[in-house]
Amino acid sequence: MRSILADSQSIVEQMSEVIRDVMADLRPPVIEDYGLVAAIRWYADRFASRTGIDVTVKGEEPSPRLSPTHESALFRIAQELLTNVAKHAQATKVSMNVAAEGEKVRLLINDNGVGFDTEEMSMAGGQRGWGLVIMSERAKSMGGSFNIESRPGHGTRVTVEVVT
Numbered sequence: 001m002r003s004i005l006a007d008s009q010s011i012v013e014q015m016s017e018v019i020r021d022v023m024a025d026l027r028p029p030v031i032e033d034y035g036l037v038a039a040i041r042w043y044a045d046r047f048a049s050r051t052g053i054d055v056t057v058k059g060e061e062p063s064p065r066l067s068p069t070h071e072s073a074l075f076r077i078a079q080e081l082l083t084n085v086a087k088h089a090q091a092t093k094v095s096m097n098v099a100a101e102g103e104k105v106r107l108l109i110n111d112n113g114v115g116f117d118t119e120e121m122s123m124a125g126g127q128r129g130w131g132l133v134i135m136s137e138r139a140k141s142m143g144g145s146f147n148i149e150s151r152p153g154h155g156t157r158v159t160v161e162v163v164t
Contacts, residue, residue, distance in 0.1 A: 028075075035061040036071045037098050040078050044096065047082045053091055055082070059098030062105050066164055073138045074098075074107055077146075077160055080131050081109050089113025089156060100164075104144075107160040115150045135160070 031039035037059045044055040066074070078096065085091050091113030099106045136146040144162035 031071055031075060035065060036074055037061050039071070039075050040096060040098065043075070043079060044082065044094075047086070051086050053085065053094060055094045055096065057096045057098075059096075060100075062098070062100035062164065066105065070105070070142055070162060070164060073142060074105070074160065074162065077135045077138055078107060078109070080135055081158055084129075084131060085111050085113065085156075088116075091155065103164050104161050105164055107158075109158045109160075110155060112155045115152050115154045115156055117152055118148055118150050 028039050028042060030042045037057065038061070041057045044057050047053070048055045065071075082094065085094055089111045091111035094109065094111045097106075097108045099108070132146075132148070139146040139160050139162055142162040144160065147159045148156065149159075150156035
């Protein structure tokens, strides 16, 4: 009985750790304390450690600071874009930049991966990945835009602009 109880306790502790990690990935405490750019840097460092892909993050925190909704949405978009790089791009380098201009904030992400034909992707209609659709909808929900530029052999550039 003690063995079963000890095993169960170990499983609960492992689950708690996994839940904490998932929660931190969704809205990390660093975003609360230091802002969007700091949170993207934190996530990019973790991503680079896991994948071996070199990630550079530039930019300064928008001033005044973005709303928690905007910060979370842009963070989640950056997260999903890095996930796509790891899954599809075969990239070795990614650069990310956050820039505020008046009432707009721009998140720009470039990779040196294999790229893809954006026209072919748009003609595929329903074949487009859910991740891209969700990122685009997130940007639009904040009065913004989501644009992908890519071509085979030349990497990918994604520009996300939102209105603060």
